[in-house]
Amino acid sequence: MNGFFRGWNIAKASLGVLRAQPKLMVLPICSGIAMLAIIALTVPLLAVFTDQSEAENVNDTIVYLTFFGAYIACYFAMLFFNAALIFCAIRYFETGATTLGEGLAAAGRRALPILIWALIAGTIGLILRVIGETLTRLARKEFGAVVAFVVKLLTAGLYGLWLAASYFTLPVLVVEGVGPINAVRRSTQLIKAHWGDVLGGQSMLGLLTFLAILLPGVAVGGVVYLLQDAAQAYLGVLIGVGIAYIGIVMLVSSVLGMIFLAGVYLFTSTGKAPEAFGDDLVRAALKTA
Template sequence: MMERFNRAVALGGACWRVLMLDKEMLLFPILSVLALGGVLGLVFTPAYMYGTLQQFAETLQESGDPYTNPSFVALMFLLYFLGYFVVTFFNAGLLTCAMIRMSGEDPTVMDGLRAAARMLPQIFAWALFAASVGMILNFISSRSKGLGRIFAGLMGAAWSVAVYFAVPALVVEGVGPVRAVRQSVGMIRKTWGEALVANAGLTILHLAAVYLTIPFVFFLVKDWEQDPVRSMVIAALLVVWIAFTGLIVSTLNAILKAALYIYAYEGRVPENFDSHIMRNAFSED
């Protein structure tokens, strides 16, 4: 297990080197957040201005069980769909740029956006499929208690693992959602150790960055009344720090997916990756 962890660390270092060659890849998660915010604003702003949103919230409060309200179910599905569609679109662009770099070429942000635009039918189908599964899992979780809730959580975790390579499959092969899940499961079987350990390592890295802010939070609480302006500046810097580290981790994770998928699908060692590391990543130990 220690050897597998060391290989995962080496993969993470290689992903960092790729990112340093094309720092503009960091723009894709930013564009994703901005686009999602814009889309949700277009959905909710008119409803809020005309009072429809408030009436809808009151109706849900009176009903007790929101899933008995067809409007709630439709709204939830719309939000799931929009979220998956926007995030998948920009992830596809990011993965395209990573794969171009790993082929020895120099990508641009427009290369990624154009590639994602060409895949709109596949992205649309994937968003519908993923939103449906997400709604079902959320419904099961809301109806479960005790061990049932734990089982529902395990189902959600298993789904997250199963679709780890789904978007790379969309990018490389342009397949439909069911085929993408099958391809993803096949890749996970080959790379389960490195993919999951490296992904967990990146998640832990982000959590560590968040935990580093805890002493500053205590300082803010104590200092707020004495110097609120300084406290607000520090609070803003902490938010920027957490967002920036999350941005880097999500981009590194996309690069990792691209590298493992390229090697598993094409049998080619990605540019800037060590052939020994990649071969060992697919070993049985």
């Protein structure tokens, strides 16, 4: 069985974990609340600093540092709760049981490395995006849209390589207890050896997310088209329900993505294949043990 189909099996197992442990969705919700709180605290500060910058010649560096600090704080909040979710998923894969408390405790024990990783990953990601946008803009200005498109593809590819290399960094940080730099090295080794597993599982989850949005959208669109005037009266309600539904789908998709990351990390790093992974994958692991 090749890596692509192993990834599909692990993705199916991730669906089973979420069905058995729907409480895991609380963690990304907490992450969202924490990020909203950070933004709510930062916006007034940015407004004050911006006003002072215009009226009293206050250094714009303060504004930029405040924005960057909020950006890193939000990134840390996201990584912290994702780390807790990953730990919970690994515990469930291994033992068949987990609690949110043990996931949060595990993330808390690794809070400093997670913060350092948030600073490193956030900075590199921001720099790569700024470079990409700057080079694309310059290419469009000097050489036209075609060259700009090529440049955008190249810079996007560079950013994609960084994301791929660091894919396993968070579970490595939480489980193996190493620092961020060693975690990136370990992540790079794992992704080089098991990119097929990741591609297979991510393609399945992406397909499920796409269908979950597309099929109801087509159905609702067909109803609106058929009813026309009658549906127009409820258009606002339909839009509101649609936005809420897409939000729920994206929440479920993000949770499944973290559970899958936990599962594929567990398999690729240890060779363990819990029963939740399916009989085929268990047998494959036993053959290579």
